[in-house]
Amino acid sequence: GGSGSSSDSSSSSGGGGGSAKKIALLLPESKTTRYETFDRPLFQAAVKKDCASCTIIYSNADQDASKQQQQAEAALTQGANVLVLDPVDGKAAAAIAASAKSQGVPVIAYDRFIAGVDYYVSFDNETVGKIQAQTLVDIIKKGGKTSGDIVMINGSPTDPNAASFKKGAHSVIDSSGFKVAAEYDTPDWSPDKAQAWMEGQISAVKGNLVGVYAANDGTGGGAIAALKAGGVKPLPPVTGQDSELAAIQRILAGDQAMTIYKPVPPEAEAAAKAAIALANKQKPASTKDVEGVPSTILDPIAVTKDTVKDTIVKDNVYKVADICAGSFAAACTAAGLS
Amino acid sequence: MTATLSPATTAVLSLSGVSKRFGAVQALKDIDFDVHAGEVVALVGDNGAGKSTLVKTIAGVYMPDEGSMTFDGRPASVSSPAEAQELGIATVFQDLALCDNLDVVANLFLGRELYTGRALDEVTMEQESWRLLRQLSAKIPSVRIPVASLSGGQRQTVAIARSLLGEPKVVMLDEPTAALGVAQTAEVLNLVERLRENGLGVILISHNMSDVMAVADRVNVLRLGRNNGVFTVSQTSSQEIIAAITGATTNAVSQRAARRESQEEQS
Amino acid sequence: MTATLSPATTAVLSLSGVSKRFGAVQALKDIDFDVHAGEVVALVGDNGAGKSTLVKTIAGVYMPDEGSMTFDGRPASVSSPAEAQELGIATVFQDLALCDNLDVVANLFLGRELYTGRALDEVTMEQESWRLLRQLSAKIPSVRIPVASLSGGQRQTVAIARSLLGEPKVVMLDEPTAALGVAQTAEVLNLVERLRENGLGVILISHNMSDVMAVADRVNVLRLGRNNGVFTVSQTSSQEIIAAITGATTNAVSQRAARRESQEEQS
Amino acid sequence: MSASTPTPEAQAPADATAALPADLQDERLIASQGIGGFVRVFLSRLRSGDLGSLPVVVGLIVIWGAFQMQNSAFLSSRNLVNLTQQSAATGTIALGIVLVLLLGEIDLSVGSISGLSAAILAVGFVGHGWSLPLAILAAIASGAVIGAVYGLLYTRFGVPSFVITLAGLLGFLGLQLKVLGQEGSINIPFDSGLVKFAQASFLSDVAAYVVVVAAVAVYAATRLRSNQRRAAAGLSTTPVVTLAVRAAALLLLLAIPVYILNRDRGVSYMFLLFVALVVVFDFVIRRTRWGRSVLAIGGNVEAARRAGINVRAVYVSVFVFCSSLAALGGLLAAGRLAAANQSSGGGDVNLNAIAAAVIGGTSLFGGRGTAYSALLGILVIQSISNGLSLVNLGSPERYMITGGVLLLAVIIDSLSRRSRASHGRA
Amino acid sequence: MSASTPTPEAQAPADATAALPADLQDERLIASQGIGGFVRVFLSRLRSGDLGSLPVVVGLIVIWGAFQMQNSAFLSSRNLVNLTQQSAATGTIALGIVLVLLLGEIDLSVGSISGLSAAILAVGFVGHGWSLPLAILAAIASGAVIGAVYGLLYTRFGVPSFVITLAGLLGFLGLQLKVLGQEGSINIPFDSGLVKFAQASFLSDVAAYVVVVAAVAVYAATRLRSNQRRAAAGLSTTPVVTLAVRAAALLLLLAIPVYILNRDRGVSYMFLLFVALVVVFDFVIRRTRWGRSVLAIGGNVEAARRAGINVRAVYVSVFVFCSSLAALGGLLAAGRLAAANQSSGGGDVNLNAIAAAVIGGTSLFGGRGTAYSALLGILVIQSISNGLSLVNLGSPERYMITGGVLLLAVIIDSLSRRSRASHGRA
């Protein structure tokens, strides 16, 4: 498992010199699957490949900006040569970046932008929202409807990144001809809350519901449970994000319309390369400039029933056996997975 | 016996028509009661007669449902214990009302702590505590332990000592000697007499008839929440008072006394 | 006076060398104590002498630091109140140990509730409660109100009534009449005598010498946590006992008595 | 002054009171026989603020009225069915909280335990292919084990339950993540028994009414039987008219909601399970020795110990019940969501469950409360949250209104109890 | 049997005891004069489990040792300076919690209040260009106002503080989001006074030692003065040797940490502020009438009321202090993060603050605790969190270990108190 592969930091001494570089990976939360399941092991693997002697300091901030600050301080205390920082709050992380800089430690913004850092690797959050919304609108239109109500289940009101998704999604939906009948910032990204809210909307919005924008797979799952229990037939399309296994299964079963797949391997590799370069006081290669920061920007991919095979399965994110376990076998066969 | 006659002046504290009800229980009904300066009035009655309720009503712990009160000749309405204290009413409650987590000194001076500069004057308070407790013959090993760890009688002594602080005009003692030893009881009776000599009005609740007869000037009997007679001690006997308390001339007390007498005669 | 002589059989309960210490206070030191079946032993002493501590040690509330206990001739060690009850020791504690949030019935039957089928038999328990309380002359308006709202004496009656349930061999009463009215006190003294007649061992703590002299067979005096003499009631006077309690022949009690006498002579 | 009249009141004739039942003979008691007496008692309780759970009900009605005015869909049958569904899981957890609160303790970890239980079920049932009953058993058993550990830690070491369960909150959240493992989120198939039970199982209309009638019949029979026995024991009885009125009120109280729910999907099994648990625990708390022990310990643990109650066993059993109910609640929530994931049991599940118990009227300081407070409290909380989801509001406003309405509901409750505040003793 | 010896113990000669100070004359007291007595008292307290906060300190030392073995960076000067910085904000909030807990109440909303205060500061200072003192004042004043409202609601309506502050938790989170508005996250400039104070202001080495020496001097002077006054009043005194030993111990206790911190950046102003607040509140609680009233109300509110204490005023003032300290804590946190955002004050700030107070030894049931429990408790909690961030662990493991270590720390504490459990009264 991903958690077992952490390198042993207790064996390393406090100093930062020599060839044994220390790279700190600071991830923001553990409540969505991707960070612990993908980003961390992939990043570690990528670093190990290019720099066998490098050690990795890993921390997860559980969605708490001040805890992340503390973890960054811990990393610096341990003599990290470079921080790879996926901030809980990109704006507030400027303080972390500043204190790292003051100690001469370069910072890579990972996944979310931080002003004034040395490098930036990401999928753009606003783009994610845009793709989610665009796919949703396309699917509805394909179903022959050009007007109707969409409800939006956004992310947590206390998560700064949720605002970016929301902004991107609105930029598409607001000009699509569909009406946003109601929207909801889901506290703590809680699927239960999303479910309860969706249940209310089934009563309130009634027959005119054509689609549900859900900011991630968890809230999408809650919405689908509500729609099913509420006897809404046919199910309107529901979006998602994160490519959770559960979401892929729902997509194959036809319950969920799409999810966002961020191919983490390239992102992790780019970050690892940049980190090793910066640790060795070299300049990493970049493809783009974001607000003056050399960057690698990757494109998120919309995954629908038709594209599961070419994305998730092809990149070996999940094994077909896992996806098609138990009651999902039939849906798999129908979608041409085996 | 020095039965001080109640002075003809107006009462320092006087109640009329006081009623108090708890849910379905009428605890007090139309109670009239008064006490003069320099007088010890005993308030007696059976268990649940309403004595403590009356005391708490006077002390501002309960608001009466009906009735009025005058203090020092002026109509007074006390809606909180703090107001009663300001008027000059000091009370030793039957349940003592001590803070178990605080030590003896803190309990004694609660609400009227002494200061040196900006900090509490613990030294003077401790010294004073020892003085008060010695005066009451208390056997308390240390005044720096929480009152929770004191014995029943020690706790009661602390509560009584509280009433010696300040300068009250009326002191109410609700069964002050219930848990006290013989020596301490004698000291409290001495104390009651000292208070009377100093011109205070004293309300004493007790079930001990010999104590009542020894220190009280008048005895006010409550029965099932109603007035049941006022007696002048010098002109009455404990039998009469017990009869008023129990509402019958033959009762468990007299029966027991009779039985014991006959037994002794036989043996 | 019917001074039942203590039987020559072994004691039903006997302690030897019991010591108990709280922090810096030596509450009990080398206490020997015993009570026989059909005997009333009074345990007397000044406030803080250690009477309640001794009772609680016997009742399994405290574990003694040193000393041993035999019950019914067999060595016994009680480490919890439940064990003491199983042995057959019933106790009325000085602080009553009632659950204020429960009503009178629930408190009376706490730990030995009656059942019909799968549910508590509230009807029989209520009926039985009234019977017990009447027996003690209690004046309680309702047995369905929380004991928090009872008067001090009513609460004490409830605690005493508890000890009438079950079939104990030894009953310990820690100042059972402290808050009781005259009638209720007489009933409790009757009760003590009934218990003795039924062959139980009774340990009675009281500060009231006339009650002690009236019902006790022997008097065991504690002073400052140590044994200070055992007296046979039929062969001693209260003055002697008071002297043992206060540790002096002249004391507040005798002074007060002397003063009152001289006053009466003068007047 | 000295000539006061020493005339002891003439003793009331013994026959006048002897005719009365044993519990009504005290002359200080204000008579309350018959219907008139019933009304008078009620009014006096109203004045004295001793109203049990009535004020919470009033608060609930006010909330419902306000939301209905905002959006007429609120009191629609469909939405009320939703409300019952939304209440069951957290309500079950709150029931366990009521038990620990009665002891004067607290359990902060019920959220984590419910999440862990959901994770165990999902991994066992979906991942390892256990049978559903086995998976459910395993999940609830793990809850019970956790409770037993809490109880032992509490009784052995005397660690405050606040801290034990705070440690549990963190520890079992970690375990939940660990159990969920790589996937993180696990779907429970829609056609599995659990999901069907939680989402789509409703009593038929007739069955629902049968349950109502049976409940009222049991109530009436119990009360009549008790009346008989009391009369035989010489105690006061409730007038038959009063009983009839009460039974009729109960009938209406149950039948009307059932009628409304029946116009949509009806009474769900899950909600029925929750209500049945509340009724059973109410009985257990009020009418068994164990329940009495719990109340006694909550009121005065030292008195309970001196009464010979096995205090340790009671503590352990209560923690076991609480954790098991939390585990069950987690299963219901997982069934309803048709998934278990990292945020199962997270968020405000803890706070909502505790708040429901407190709002329903259970004291945080032990010894006071009923099982029904879990039902009433969760209805208040879920009504607010459900009602707000029908009104289009931004997050800031939503939070503020939730806080405000919550406060209002409790102030209504407290206002009516205010007169009780000036309580003292002896 | 009947021939028992009625020999009252010969009265102890009055002169034997008269030589002793007034408070040591009771013959049941086990003598404890001189150094030997001091040691004996200590050992007896050790046996009886009455050790104050010593066990928490032992728990802290165990935790530190364990983490040091895992990673030698843990006890490095640099990391310890970090630890002090990390503790100050939540510690300040925990200090307020200690006050409400002493009353037997609780405040669940300190997190939200700290977040709101940070938001007000950021919007006022950065958004509206207020001066820093004005912005700070506005933020703390809003905290005070919230506390006053809590106090009034509590004293007027008798609503349990649990529910009031739960409503506040939600309501002020909403207000925080509202105040932050569209931007959501607002950076506070690095060169502003607040950020400099919270991040980069440290006492010079000399100044730190001066503070230490001054503190010890004040302690010694106070104790000597008290000794004099006690001797004059005929009360027992602490032997001068004992005082000297204690003062020396205090000196070491303060000087060693200062030495270690000075090897890195030193003692930060922010931590000094927190410690100063703890010392001041300790004095206020122990040595003023107000503090005595707080303890009395927490012990027995009815007794306090009957003693004439203005109970309502005390409640209101405590809630005001708690909310103001929470607001101050929010400012310190914002200064340290150099930003205020939607999650300021969120996460586990509430739980950490309450847990710190409880772990430090303040009772949840009122009347027992000291201001120092905020300091000790927050050090325990932050040490765990800081230590774990030096060990490479996944989230599940981190949660589990946090829970386990927390439990262990408290069990050490409770074990040593166990013998006190069998307490009863009269």
Ligand SMILES: Nc1ncnc2c1ncn2[C@@H]1O[C@H](COP(=O)(O)OP(=O)(O)OP(=O)(O)O)[C@@H](O)[C@H]1O
């Ligand atoms: N807070 C209360 N709530 C309900 N009933 C109460 C309350 N306080 C007192 N009562 C009732 O009022 C009656 C009188 O009680 P009170 O305490 O005044 O009696 P008392 O004369 O002091 O008796 P005792 O001699 O036993 O102390 C009792 O029947 C008692 O049950």
Ligand SMILES: Nc1ncnc2c1ncn2[C@@H]1O[C@H](COP(=O)(O)OP(=O)(O)OP(=O)(O)O)[C@@H](O)[C@H]1O
């Ligand atoms: N739990 C305790 N902790 C500390 N000290 C205690 C504790 N219990 C009793 N003591 C002390 O032990 C001594 C004896 O107390 P005890 O209650 O046995 O006295 P008592 O003889 O019952 O007195 P009273 O007649 O006043 O009831 C007292 O000085 C008391 O302070």
Ligand SMILES: [Mg+2]
């Ligand atoms: Mg009374």
Ligand SMILES: [Mg+2]
């Ligand atoms: Mg005693």
